[in-house]
Amino acid sequence: MQDLVTSLNERRQRKLYRTRQTLEGSQDVVIHVDGREYLSFCSNDYLGLAAHPRLITAFKEGADRFGVGSGAAHLITGHSYAHQALEEELADFVERPRALLFSTGYMANLGVVSALAGRGDVVLEDRLNHASLIDAARLSGAQLVRYRHSDMNSLRRKLSPIETGACLIASDGVFSMDGDRAPLRELASAAEQGGSWLLVDDAHGFGVLGPDGRGWFFDQLAHAGDEAILMATLGKAFGTFGAFVAGSEALIETLVQHARTFVYTTAPPPAVAWATRTALQMVREGHDLRDNLHASIVRFRQGAEQLGIPLMPSDTPIQPVIVGDAGAALRLSEALRERGILVTAIRPPTVPEGTARLRITLSARHAPQQVDRLLAELNVSFSEILDVAR
Numbered sequence: 440m441q442d443l444v445t446s447l448n449e450r451r452q453r454k455l456y457r458t459r460q461t462l463e464g465s466q467d468v469v470i471h472v473d474g475r476e477y478l479s480f481c482s483n484d485y486l487g488l489a490a491h492p493r494l495i496t497a498f499k500e501g502a503d504r505f506g507v508g509s510g511a512a513h514l515i516t517g518h519s520y521a522h523q524a525l526e527e528e529l530a531d532f533v534e535r536p537r538a539l540l541f542s543t544g545y546m547a548n549l550g551v552v553s554a555l556a557g558r559g560d561v562v563l564e565d566r567l568n569h570a571s572l573i574d575a576a577r578l579s580g581a582q583l584v585r586y587r588h589s590d591m592n593s594l595r596r597k598l599s600p601i602e603t604g605a606c607l608i609a610s611d612g613v614f615s616m617d618g619d620r621a622p623l624r625e626l627a628s629a630a631e632q633g634g635s636w637l638l639v640d641d642a643h644g645f646g647v648l649g650p651d652g653r654g655w656f657f658d659q660l661a662h663a664g665d666e667a668i669l670m671a672t673l674g675k676a677f678g679t680f681g682a683f684v685a686g687s688e689a690l691i692e693t694l695v696q697h698a699r700t701f702v703y704t705t706a707p708p709p710a711v712a713w714a715t716r717t718a719l720q721m722v723r724e725g726h727d728l729r730d731n732l733h734a735s736i737v738r739f740r741q742g743a744e745q746l747g748i749p750l751m752p753s754d755t756p757i758q759p760v761i762v763g764d765a766g767a768a769l770r771l772s773e774a775l776r777e778r779g780i781l782v783t784a785i786r787p788p789t790v791p792e793g794t795a796r797l798r799i800t801l802s803a804r805h806a807p808q809q810v811d812r813l814l815a816e817l818n819v820s821f822s823e824i825l826d827v828a829r
């Protein structure tokens with residue numbers, strides 16, 4: 440038996456120990472933790488919908504109409520009118536024949552990959568893919584092959600020797616820890632040539648990018664064939680919870696039959712689906728929200744550049760500041776916290792060794808003055824903690 444206390448202590452010493460904080464109120468750009476108010480740059484609630492009065496009203500209405508629990512799996516009696524209506528509206532929004540709801544994005548990825556690939560097959564993944572895609576490939580029993588980040592030469596080199604068995608290429612649409620976008624058109628043409636599936640995880644693009652917030656997948660692959668599969672989550676820009684997969688009729692029916700994370704689990708609360716229908720409407724109409732968000736991204740990047748704060752090539756709400764050392768990233772995050780600003784330090788194994796960073800996320804609800812305050816405090820904390828390095 441492993442000594443848990445020793446390994447926890449060792450993790451603490453390596454500055455990799457993780458803890459939670461308890462929010463006293465709702466998710467927002469200003470949050471309350473331990474009786475103190477913080478300006479937050481941590482959430483994935485990019486459009487500020489998570490606690491929006493319209494969503495709250497829709498959620499209550501959903502609970503009045505459908506109750507709280509779904510009471511069963513989708514294939515038994517858990518699939519309600521709220522789920523069905525949302526699936527149809529999501530399919531319509533992304534212009535694919537069908538959509539299927541999953542309880543979470545993590546489960547959606549596990550479900551799709553295991554339904555389409557198994558022993559004897561190959562799953563090709565970008566090195567920086569989200570953990571759920573990596574775990575999905577492992578669970579499927581297929582051989583997991585990773586190619587260099589967004590590097591099509593690396594992908595093609597790994598694709599060409601594959602002769603037998605099914606093949607699936609999986610990539611984040613917008614990379615969750617780097618904020619850059621995957622070259623989806625090139626990925627789709629590689630997939631087409633290789634006769635393989637392409638699964639795109641658009642968790643961070645859906646609601647934010649593309650026409651009417653239809654996402655990075657839609658923006659790039661609206662006309663792609665049935666081999667291109669979209670997975671997107673509803674707990675980020677949509678402000679609610681859950682995820683869906685969109686694709687052909689045959690794909691969705693295959694998932695209904697074989698995706699174990701769909702079949703063997705309780706359907707999510709119908710009221711969540713009901714509220715998500717309102718979120719979808721707000722995303723469709725959310726041009727002002729996306730304009731605000733974009734203005735904050737530009738303001739942050741211009742300000743950081745002037746201050747010499749090292750940015751990454753991202754034009755999405757995910758704006759990482761690379762620090763390198765996990766301890767230094769943690770100290771920076773703590774220094775900012777003392778000044779009333781919350782920014783998450785992201786450390787290995789979430790990101791590769793030596794690339795610890797501050798992951799700053801912007802929201803449509805951040806005011807210009809709040810972005811300026813972040814920049815000023817980042818500047819102070821950087822010079823206090825990383826003076827030697829600069």
Ligand SMILES: *Cc1c(COP(=O)(O)O)cnc(C)c1O
Pocket residue numbers: 542543544545546569571611615640642643672673674681682
């Ligand atoms: C958040 C996230 C997921 C998981 O979605 P959940 O609904 O939170 O389980 C999957 N992929 C990516 C890229 C994500 O950022």
